[in-house]
Amino acid sequence: MTTRPTEEEDLIATLDVGTSSIRCLIFGSQRQVVAKHQIDIKRLYPHPSWVEQNAKEIITKSTECIQGAVTELTFAGYKIEKIKGLGISNQRETTVVWDKVSGEPLYNAILWLDNRTADLAEFFVNGKGQGERDCLQDICGLPIHPYFSALKLRWLMDNVPTVREAITRNTCLFGTVDSWVIWNLTGGVESGVHRTDVTNASRTMLMDLRSLQWSEKLLDFFDIPRAVLPVIHSSSQLYGATVGTAFAGKPIAGVLGDQMASMLGHGCITPGTAKNTYGTGCFLLANIGEEVKFSKCGLLTTVAYQLGPGAKPVYALEGSVAIAGAVITWLQQNLTIIQKAEDADELANTVQDNGGIYFVPAFSGLYAPYWDTEARGTICGLTEYVDKAHFVRAALESTAFQSCQILDAIQKDSGMQLTRLQADGGMSASNLLMQFQADMAGIPVCVPKMLEITSLGVAIAAAKAVNFVDFLQEGQPIIAGNVRQTYVPRITIEERMSKYSFWLEAVERSMHWAKDHSKAGPKTVTDAIEYAKATANEEAARHKLSRRSSFADGLTPYLVGATAGALSSLVLAGLLVLIIQAVHRR
Known part of the structure; x- marks a missing residue:
């Protein structure tokens, strides 16, 4: 894992607070990983379609993760004093509220894929939105949907008495996971700074995409007090010094939502470049440059990154899939069809195709391009011929089919013809899925050697803020030499269209099921x-x-x-x- 330590080699550290785990990576000057520690984090499911995490556990496990990485760093012969800064990447939209006096969370963190606010979303759509789900798109680039933070915060204000009381006392703070982690790492009740970056703020449904500031119109629309919101910074600047961990004294110098960090790590820095992260969910983003463009095909317009307070922001079109790797977890834990996630590929490869079944894993509705909160999981084409291997194969294929719908929408919205797709995330280790993705997309799919591409992206943002010149490798392609395998399409257009048409019909039958x-x-x-x-x-x-x-x-x-x-x-x-x-x- 590590290279031979150089006595005076500068280092950059990252903390990636994800949905399934927390990772701390430390990079050397040549972008090599010199130390790493990872800890899984539990998700809680108190009711159907509700998904939470213990907010305090996020902090304790982040601290443990940092300590574990530092221990490995020291063991490998590197000096902690040479760490120039820390970058933080995080699961986006997940909402935390806490009391700035006690430092205690006022409720569990409500995760991005939680769907409890579906009725609240319809209330706003049919009320202030006058039936238009995209009525706020020209400000924030997003539809009114449970996915985003504003509705989660509004639900907390309406349903949790301690939140309302804290707002009345002016002690309530709101933030996405980055804000919660930054506040705690910089001293909490004693000296914590309440900050977020433009990429995370752009996922709240409360930020103006053009001004990169909180929008009074959006705050009024959802009736949210400005006092609870963090200050918005760029993705690459000094946020504050860490306190009380193994990184004590090190500056937090870069912050990015995990999917935007992945874009930067892949080198998607020119318009028309795109990446797809195959994790718990699936997130496909395409760089559209420095001008805001709004989707007519059900996609999101979001900030990709802003590398410095005075730098121009770069925007992206994004399509999000709620259930990708999570469907493999479901097969493992709920149906016990497989013993571990790695078994999915092996079992699926025992059959030649999906046996004619199409599995739409709309467990919490459909995200892009449909935004249908009433869709539910559906299996079409089931016959006695089908066995568990076909079932697992159809589950894997569902991720590729959903990604293809987003690729189609991106190309229609942007007018750009994508020539390849960068892939990362846990599911990118599946040869079957990556080949099927290339077959269905009709373009090559490139998987990097170093799968921790999200951490690399936020490391680049942090390195820029602390002027870590060697790490930035100016003038060199970020992805140079980092491609493990390229999957090229192997099927005919006729085969592709036949499979795709069956998928689209299955999706149609899954929609509006929960009415x-x-x-x-x-x-x-x-x-x-x-x-x-x-x-x-x-x-x-x-x-x-x-x-x-x-x-x-x-x-x-x-x-x-x-x-x-x-x-x-x-x-x-x-x-x-x-x-x-x-x-x-x-």
């Missing part, structure tokens, strides 16, 4: 027949009938996938629905 149907649908057999007759397409009618109740989910492969038949078949479908509803009511 309340208690007052809709046929109540009698006669109603069921009339309902079917009134539908222009008999197959579509049977599809709708089969979805009157969530209990019908297991029948979908039969009611939806069957060949369109005579009206007598529709009557049978109606009877089945009525039976299912009766069971449901009992």
Whole structure:
């Protein structure tokens, strides 16, 4: 892992606070990793679609991680005194509120993929938004959706008494994970600084993309007090000195949301370059330059980075997928189909294809380009032929299919034809997935040798702030010599389009599943027949009938996938629905 230490070699440290783990990496002057420590962090699921983490655990494990990396650094023969600065990258949108007097969190951290604010989002869309989900896009670049921090903060204000009380006392502070970590590492209640960077601020739905400051219009829209918000800094500047950890006295010099750090680490610094991170979720970002451009295809406009207080910001179009690697965890922990994540590739490779099934893992709705909070996980095309290997293969393929939809949208919005895709994250170790991604995207997919590309990106931002010239390697491509493997497309356009069309149909059938149907649908057999007759397409009618109740989910492969038949078949479908509803009511 380490190279031979040089006595006076300067170093740069990074702390990556992710959704599944916390990593501390220390880099040498040639961008080599000289020390590393990683600790897993738990997610909490108090209710369906709710996802949280213990905010105090984020800090204690960050401190442990730093100590572990320093121990390894010393053991390897490097000097901690040579660390010039610290860069912090983090899971974005995740929301923390705490009391600045006691230093205690006022609630668990609400994670980015939490969906509890779905109804609140609809309230704002149909109220102040007058039915337009994108009514704030021209300010913040984002749709009104549970993904972003503003709604999470609004929910906390509305539902947690201690948060309201702290706001009344003027002791409440809000931040994304970077702000929470920075405040604690710089001294907390004694001397902590309340800061965030432009990339994380751009994910709150509260920052103006052009001014890079909090927007009064957005604050008024969500009725959020400005006093709880951190000061916005650039991605590369001195934030404050660390206190009370093994890094004590070292300046925090760079901060980036994890996906933006990944962009920088990949060298996506010119318009038209793009990267995809295959982690818990999937995040595809394309550099669009220094001018703000808004999507018409369901993508987000976000700040990619700003390398210094006086530097121009660089923007990106982004498509986010809620469930990518998380579906493998689900197969492992919930269904016990595999024993460990690494088994997924091995099992999927025992079959030639997905057996005709298409798995849409919309466990918490669909993100880009649909933004449908009512979508739910769906499997289409199920037959007796399918076994667990087909199931796992379809799960892996779902990540590539979702990424293809984002690639299509990016190219339509930007007018740029992407020529390759940089890949990183845990799932990029899957040869099957990377090859399938290249096949479906129709462009090469490049995987780097050093997978800790997010940490490299924020290390570059921190190194710039402390003038670590050797590390910056000015004039040299960031990705030079760092490509482990390039996957090139191997299938025909006809094969690609056939698979893609099946996927799109499966997605359509997953959408709006969680709608309340208690007052809709046929109540009698006669109603069921009339309902079917009134539908222009008999197959579509049977599809709708089969979805009157969530209990019908297991029948979908039969009611939806069957060949369109005579009206007598529709009557049978109606009877089945009525039976299912009766069971449901009992």
